[in-house]
Amino acid sequence: MGYTGGNTQANQYISFLKKTNGTTALNYVEQRRQPIPYIKRLSSRKLAKYIGHSLNHIENVDDRSYMQVLFENMPILKRVRKLVKRFKNMLRTGEGQIQEWIKSIEDSKDKLPGLKTFAKGLKRDIKAVQNAIQLRWSNGPVEGHVNRIKSIKRQMYGRASFELLRRKVLLSQSG
Secondary structure: OOOOOOHHHHHHHHHHHHHHHOOOOOOHHHHHHOOOOOOOOOOHHHHHHHOOOOHHHOOOHHHHHHHHHHHHHOHHHHHHHHHHHHHHHHHHHOOOOHHHHHHHHHOOOOOOHHHHHHHHHHHHOHHHHHHHHHOOOOOHHHHHHHHHHHHHHHHHOOOOOHHHHHHHHHHHHHO
């Protein structure tokens, strides 16, 4: 800040201020005696997992207290949490207006880059998203079969003919 004096001058002035204002500070030894609690940061995966949960459902006490501190000190995280919970509720109940949800994210003054990208992707195929929310049908079983076939294909790559791959796929369905 442009101070050109030495350490002694600064220390003397700080001591003078402490005496005149009646404030005290811990000395070095007293500071060392006080334990500083260590809080392990959450990974981005855990943070994403917990953001839509109720704090009561987080089993790990340290994780729960960490999330509580985050929510108390970061109002934008509260907003993200509210939006995530609304989306989860739409998926769970099959009710809700996805277009209003997307519009609330787009109109938000907060910087929500992850949610804005997610909303933009949902908007590209809004009909499919609306059907996924409202209808009880799912393509999960089909995706499971496609995943199984692809993993068999990867195992067989470069080893044998198409006929052997075909037999392995057909036999794996029964077992």
